[in-house]
Amino acid sequence: MRKPIIAGNWKMYKTLAEAEDFVAKLKEKQVDHNKVETVICAPALFLNQLVQASKGTFISIGAQTMHEEKEGAFTGEISGHQLQDLGVNYVVIGHSERRQYFNETDDAVNKKVQAAFDYQLTPIICVGETLEQREQNETENIVSNQVMAALEGVSEENVKNSIIAYEPIWAIGTGKTATADDANDVCQAIRETILDGFGEEVASSVRIQYGGSVNPGNIEELLSKEHIDGALVGGASLQVESFVKLLEVAENV
Ligand SMILES: O=C(CO)COP(=O)(O)O
Numbered sequence: 001m002r003k004p005i006i007a008g009n010w011k012m013y014k015t016l017a018e019a020e021d022f023v024a025k026l027k028e029k030q031v032d033h034n035k036v037e038t039v040i041c042a043p044a045l046f047l048n049q050l051v052q053a054s055k056g057t058f059i060s061i062g063a064q065t066m067h068e069e070k071e072g073a074f075t076g077e078i079s080g081h082q083l084q085d086l087g088v089n090y091v092v093i094g095h096s097e098r099r100q101y102f103n104e105t106d107d108a109v110n111k112k113v114q115a116a117f118d119y120q121l122t123p124i125i126c127v128g129e130t131l132e133q134r135e136q137n138e139t140e141n142i143v144s145n146q147v148m149a150a151l152e153g154v155s156e157e158n159v160k161n162s163i164i165a166y167e168p169i170w171a172i173g174t175g176k177t178a179t180a181d182d183a184n185d186v187c188q189a190i191r192e193t194i195l196d197g198f199g200e201e202v203a204s205s206v207r208i209q210y211g212g213s214v215n216p217g218n219i220e221e222l223l224s225k226e227h228i229d230g231a232l233v234g235g236a237s238l239q240v241e242s243f244v245k246l247l248e249v250a251e252n253v
Pocket residue numbers: 009095167171172173174175211212213214232233234235236
């Protein structure tokens with residue numbers, strides 16, 4: 001049984017005061033860490049404060065991207081080494097917004113995934129197709145290629161501990177969710193790709209999230225599907241009330 005993992009991706013939202021208020025309210029809730037893993041991927045600016053505020057609670061803190069080098073002359077960038085030093089545990093890698101607006105390639109994603117493991121960070125590796133690719137029936141091909149490229153050269157043990165987030169680009173922030181069956185089909189294709197590349201034990205352990213307009217009204221059906229082990233959530237992770245509803249559903253699947 002794979003433990004569900006619900007991760008909020010706050011993107012470029014919230015001030016420090018709003019972020020601290022959110023975590024203060026969230027940690028008052030009774031969420032069973034044994035039943036659901038809870039992650040907040042916050043802007044890098046607040047990571048330090050949020051790591052401190054969530055110590056000893058059910059909440060883990062993640063970053064939204066990282067640079068693959070340990071250190072160096074890379075103005076504006078943040079390394080895995082620096083994230084580890086703060087006590088950050090997760091990092092989103094290859095989000096479609098980074099691929100689209102910041103030219104992140106499959107090769108860069110692969111380097112970042114490897115570097116994340118060098119610094120004991122769990123990567124949440126994002127893959128997904130455009131609407132055009134879906135309409136041309138290329139979804140499974142595109143997504144499988146992205147997964148294999150991201151995991152090239154990664155050890156079986158590390159693949160097992162990776163989180164894959166299937167986020168169809170056309171479903172992000174649009175209110176359009178993939179149907180639970182369609183999302184499950186793609187997540188199954190991802191698991192089969194991992195089976196081919198890394199074997200049965202890895203494929204049955206790796207957790208695969210769905211992301212794209214997940215909300216309290218659709219989470220239950222998504223999580224009821226065999227190959228969907230959690231959600232990567234944008235909009236609905238910004239309010240404590242809606243985020244907690246997602247966690248409550250995940251606790252009971
Ligand atoms: O991009 C996403 C999470 O990484 C999804 O965002 P929304 O939940 O706002 O569609």
